[in-house]
Amino acid sequence: MQRLLIIATLFAxxxxxxxxxxxxxxxxxxxxxxxxxxxxxxxxxxxxxxPSGLPAxxxxxxxxxxxxxxxxxxxxSSGLWRDYQNAAEAIADRVVITPxxxxxxxxxxxxxxxxxxxxxxxxxxxxxxxxxAEVERYLELFNGAAAVFPxxxxxxxxxxxxxxxxxxxxxxxxxxxxxxxxxxxxxxLDNYEVASRLSYLFWNSMxxxxxxxxxxxxxxxxxEGVREQASRLFDDPRTQAQFRRFHFQAFKxxxxxxxxxxxxxxxxxxxxxxxxxxxxxxxxxxxxxxRDGGVAELLTSxxxxxxxxxxxxxxxxxxxxxxxxxxxxDPAERAGLLTRAGFLAKNATLTETDPxxxxxxxxxxxxxxxxSAPPNIPDNLMKTGxxxxxxxxxxxxxxxxxxxxxxxxxNPIGFAFENYDAIGQYRLQDRGYPVNAADxxxxxxxxxxSYTNAIDLSKQLAVSPxxxxxxxxxxxxxxxxxxxxxxxxVIVRELAKESLEDKRSxxxxxxxxxxxxxxxxxxxxxxxxxxP
Amino acid sequence: xxxxxxxxxxxGGAALALPFLESVRFGSRANAGSPEKHVYSFFIRxxxxxxxxxxxxxxxxxxPQALGPLTxxxxxxxxxxxxxxxxxxxxxxxxxxxxxxxFPGNGCGHSGGLNQVLTAANLTGEGKDTLATxxxxxxxxxxxxxxxxxxxxxxxxxxxxxxxxxxLSYSGPTQLRGARNNPFAVYTTxxxxxxxxxxxxxxxxRRKSVNDLVREEMQELLGNxxxxxxxxxxxxxxxxxxxxxEVGMACVLDDAKVSEMKAIQTQFEGNENRIKVAQFxxxxxxxxxxxxxxRTGTLQIGEGNDQTxxxxxxxxxxxxxxxxxxxxxxxxxxxxxxNADMLHHKIDLIFAGMFKFFxxxxxxxxxxxxGTLLDDSVVVWTNDLSNGPPxxxxxxxxxxxxxxxxxxxxxxxxxxxxxxxNKLLNxxxxxxxxxNGDGSxxxxxxxxxxxxxxxxxxxx
Numbered sequence: 007m008q009r010l011l012i013i014a015t016l017f018a019x020x021x022x023x024x025x026x027x028x029x030x031x032x033x034x035x036x037x038x039x040x041x042x043x044x045x046x047x048x049x050x051x052x053x054x055x056x057p058s059g060l061p062a063x064x065x066x067x068x069x070x071x072x073x074x075x076x077x078x079x080x081x082x083s084s085g086l087w088r089d090y091q092n093a094a095e096a097i098a099d100r101v102v103i104t105p106x107x108x109x110x111x112x113x114x115x116x117x118x119x120x121x122x123x124x125x126x127x128x129x130x131x132x133x134x135x136x137x138x139a140e141v142e143r144y145l146e147l148f149n150g151a152a153a154v155f156p157x158x159x160x161x162x163x164x165x166x167x168x169x170x171x172x173x174x175x176x177x178x179x180x181x182x183x184x185x186x187x188x189x190x191x192x193x194x195l196d197n198y199e200v201a202s203r204l205s206y207l208f209w210n211s212m213x214x215x216x217x218x219x220x221x222x223x224x225x226x227x228x229x230e231g232v233r234e235q236a237s238r239l240f241d242d243p244r245t246q247a248q249f250r251r252f253h254f255q256a257f258k259x260x261x262x263x264x265x266x267x268x269x270x271x272x273x274x275x276x277x278x279x280x281x282x283x284x285x286x287x288x289x290x291x292x293x294x295x296x297r298d299g300g301v302a303e304l305l306t307s308x309x310x311x312x313x314x315x316x317x318x319x320x321x322x323x324x325x326x327x328x329x330x331x332x333x334x335x336d337p338a339e340r341a342g343l344l345t346r347a348g349f350l351a352k353n354a355t356l357t358e359t360d361p362x363x364x365x366x367x368x369x370x371x372x373x374x375x376x377x378s379a380p381p382n383i384p385d386n387l388m389k390t391g392x393x394x395x396x397x398x399x400x401x402x403x404x405x406x407x408x409x410x411x412x413x414x415x416x417n418p419i420g421f422a423f424e425n426y427d428a429i430g431q432y433r434l435q436d437r438g439y440p441v442n443a444a445d446x447x448x449x450x451x452x453x454x455x456s457y458t459n460a461i462d463l464s465k466q467l468a469v470s471p472x473x474x475x476x477x478x479x480x481x482x483x484x485x486x487x488x489x490x491x492x493x494x495x496v497i498v499r500e501l502a503k504e505s506l507e508d509k510r511s512x513x514x515x516x517x518x519x520x521x522x523x524x525x526x527x528x529x530x531x532x533x534x535x536x537x538p
Numbered sequence: 539x540x541x542x543x544x545x546x547x548x549x550g551g552a553a554l555a556l557p558f559l560e561s562v563r564f565g566s567r568a569n570a571g572s573p574e575k576h577v578y579s580f581f582i583r584x585x586x587x588x589x590x591x592x593x594x595x596x597x598x599x600x601x602p603q604a605l606g607p608l609t610x611x612x613x614x615x616x617x618x619x620x621x622x623x624x625x626x627x628x629x630x631x632x633x634x635x636x637x638x639x640x641f642p643g644n645g646c647g648h649s650g651g652l653n654q655v656l657t658a659a660n661l662t663g664e665g666k667d668t669l670a671t672x673x674x675x676x677x678x679x680x681x682x683x684x685x686x687x688x689x690x691x692x693x694x695x696x697x698x699x700x701x702x703x704x705x706l707s708y709s710g711p712t713q714l715r716g717a718r719n720n721p722f723a724v725y726t727t728x729x730x731x732x733x734x735x736x737x738x739x740x741x742x743x744r745r746k747s748v749n750d751l752v753r754e755e756m757q758e759l760l761g762n763x764x765x766x767x768x769x770x771x772x773x774x775x776x777x778x779x780x781x782x783x784e785v786g787m788a789c790v791l792d793d794a795k796v797s798e799m800k801a802i803q804t805q806f807e808g809n810e811n812r813i814k815v816a817q818f819x820x821x822x823x824x825x826x827x828x829x830x831x832x833r834t835g836t837l838q839i840g841e842g843n844d845q846t847x848x849x850x851x852x853x854x855x856x857x858x859x860x861x862x863x864x865x866x867x868x869x870x871x872x873x874x875x876x877n878a879d880m881l882h883h884k885i886d887l888i889f890a891g892m893f894k895f896f897x898x899x900x901x902x903x904x905x906x907x908x909g910t911l912l913d914d915s916v917v918v919w920t921n922d923l924s925n926g927p928p929x930x931x932x933x934x935x936x937x938x939x940x941x942x943x944x945x946x947x948x949x950x951x952x953x954x955x956x957x958x959x960n961k962l963l964n965x966x967x968x969x970x971x972x973x974n975g976d977g978s979x980x981x982x983x984x985x986x987x988x989x990x991x992x993x994x995x996x997x998x
Contacts, residue, residue, distance in 0.1 A: 034769045035765070035766070062720065063727065065716055065718060066717065066718060068714040068716040069698070074699075080772070081713075081772055082779055083775070084778075084779035088779075091745065147747055151744070154744045156740075167747070171751055171752070174748055174752050175752055176752070176759055176773070176776070182759065184762070186764065261701075356866055357866070358866075360867070363868075398871075
């Protein structure tokens with residue numbers, strides 16, 4: 007049965023025009039574990055009841071690229087090497103002096119065998135079986151340990167030193183992809199390399215035993231085998247945290263928590279509300295993904311998770327406490343993430359809306375339309391008009407020096423959200439004058455849309471190819487842990503098509519990626535191509 | 539993070555430790571000449587400019603009233619000026635007006651300034667994602683005055699992730715470094731081991747056998763013929779980082795101070811702890827210098843466009859960035875903030891207070907030349923902009939303290955004459971003891987297009 011499936015899949019790959027047939031892109035092969043991955047991996051490797059806490063003091067990675075797993079960030083300075091050394095020793099010490107932890111690694115001390123320990127532990131630490139020469143190398147380290155650890159018996163000393171060594175080894179600290187056998191389109195990753203890609207993608211941690219068993223059985227070389235494991239991993243509760251991590255960074259949700267608003271203007275505001283807006287946004291995003299929703303739902307769903315404070319801001323009637331309850335918001339007032347309090351309040355000042363910021367964010371992060379950096383802004387611009395929209399128009403609209411970017415690209419998007427004040431409450435008036443949220447916007451390819459307000463705009467964005475491509479692009483960047491290259495544009499286009507035309511869920515899009523050549527095969531050429 | 543080697547016993551709450559393994563080596567990788575003494579250098583960055591004359595008829599509230607010699611009495615009497623806060627240290631100060639950044643920002647003044655301030659390098663990329671095309675002075679100095687494997691301290695008081703996060707320290711072109719922002723974590727890396735010589739020897743042996751094994755593995759990987767340049771560079775950096783040194787140095791603060799650092803372990807990024815974290819970092823820097831754990835470093839206070847909400851006269855204010863724009867907006871347009879120029883000045887006073895705190899700490903430790911550690915240091919309080927709304931790159935505030943072991947002519951306020959600030963950085967590089975191969979002043983830090991030279995008026 008399984009064999010038939012494989013044949014069917016291969017046939018589909020050969021004939022289909024789906025994403026799996028696209029060529030892989032050249033990419034760097036040795037991403038270092040992020041600090042979060044180090045933490046999760048160590049916890050899984052030793053079955054620690056809690057995270058070790060050690061990475062909190064690691065030398066931090068610089069903010070390069072969009073996501074924290076971008077390979078450009080993941081270098082090892084002498085400071086970080088030192089942190090790794092200290093942490094490896096701290097964990098190794100803890101394991102050998104904690105009976106429960108030690109017993110998991112050495113269940114039968116009386117009959118323990120060094121070679122067997124190294125082979126078994128090494129498989130998990132390196133996420134692949136050790137080569138014979140490696141076993142010999144670690145045996146030497148193991149056997150030399152007794153002399154420098156007089157406080158332990160010889161076996162324990164060997165275990166201590168082996169753990170410290172393996173946790174400092176490049177095969178632990180990096181996800182090494184060493185396969186070199188070329189086939190037609192590139193170099194397929196081997197079973198264990200695919201297993202690691204999958205586990206770090208979904209769980210930000212090492213493969214579990216089932217995934218290692220699948221690798222050993224050799225079922226991760228074909229798309230169907232990968233899909234089967236990927237589906238299993240996706241359905242594990244740990245995956246939700248990973249998508250949270252993605253959305254948190256993609257939609258810049260972290261910035262919601264530290265907001266400040268004028269409490270005289272906004273009696274519904276208190277300092278804690280920013281954090282609640284963040285939590286609400288994350289719950290919203292989690293639920294779209296976990297309930298098999300797609301990109302369109304992100305922009306149109308009226309599901310919300312509100313507590314007493316947020317219920318007031320959304321004008322939801324009912325009894326609410328500190329807990330977040332699922333509610334349906336008024337579809338005439340809210341549609342998707344962009345009409346949620348967090349986004350609206352983040353892109354606003356203490357008292358007023360900030361249509362420019364709202365417009366810039368949506369262009370950059372929802373449509374993926376680059377906007378050139380602003381020129382030096384002249385001082386003392388004279389604003390006129392009654393509403394925020396009129397004032398901004400008077401200095402950046404038609405006939406001003408801001409016309410090029412603001413009047414046609416930024417403002418029309420930002421103005422659509424004028425129905426929401428600086429903490430995201432719905433409003434029909436601005437300073438006593440009626441809100442005008444209608445506008446029109448031209449996409450880079452010239453296609454124009456007009457809309458009456460943010461609900462209308464969100465619904466139109468939800469069926470725009472640019473928006474689906476933008477989401478796919480960011481998702482792929484996160485899944486691959488690197489900036490995209492020219493060749494990746496093909497798969498982005500295909501994924502966007504699946505998302506828009508086939509209405510595939512985010513889960514299905516993720517599965518499309520993991521079964522693609524982009525994920526499972528690396529290019530045979532040595533140098534990555536230039537950026538798009 | 540840090541190599542510990544030498545120790546000054548019984549000072550400033552530090553305790554004894556054992557000198558071990560390696561000996562001092564200066565400038566082992568230097569292409570300029572080698573320094574002959576230890577001079578410690580440190581660079582503190584304030585963001586958003588300072589409140590000084592030059593914008594919209596705002597009065598001068600930063601610099602002293604007159605160029606020339608500085609005395610404690612004269613500086614203390616100018617209470618309307620920010621720098622009067624430093625009056626106690628007048629004899630150690632070198633105040634330099636008239637330096638400017640050479641390269642225009644690419645659409646974001648903050649990012650453009652932040653990336654130039656310690657690199658004097660041209661910029662690449664746009665807006666908030668601008669990067670510097672050269673290494674920063676702390677890394678330049680570190681490679682020449684630190685022993686092998688000793689890195690500069692790269693510190694920050696503020697959030698790790700932000701619109702513009704850390705952007706001060708570059709180990710090479712576009713090689714932005716991550717900054718440590720958790721004081722307790724910094725302390726734990728400074729703190730060494732204390733044990734008997736036998737035990738220290740065992741530790742060194744254990745580590746060496748692991749290092750040897752890891753080196754072998756790294757070499758195998760590096761031997762792979764199909765590595766991309768980026769992979770090779772990344773692995774090689776790791777390979778070079780592996781060292782067999784560093785056992786048995788202790789840099790210790792008193793328990794109460796350590797508990798305070800530990801107490802904010804989970805809130806060190808928070809607004810409320812911004813100044814506290816900055817002060818902890820400065821205290822740790824002084825300790826690190828006193829222990830000779832490193833000889834240079836940087837501290838960025840606040841994000842790229844410092845969004846901290848400082849307390850002025852006990853009242854929590856709008857974000858510093860908005861105050862620096864004088865309006866309730868992160869752009870040029872918004873409701874005016876009342877008395878914003880005075881608020882900006884008062885925030886400058888907070889920074890002056892933090893700098894004084896640092897100078898006090900340095901002056902409390904003895905230095906290698908027999909005076910105080912401050913005498914053997916050159917520490918800089920700088921800015922990535924010169925003033926508020928115009929975000930100008932001219933007349934950037936450059937406040938230096940410490941005599942650099944007698945190299946700098948301290949106790950004066952000078953005008954450098956609108957020169958590019960690479961000349962100031964060149965002067966500092968000479969102050970820590972680096973020279974050209976022929977013994978002449980080192981004069982070529984930063985972008986190759988810049989006019990070379992030092993600021994001779996700063997030199998004794």
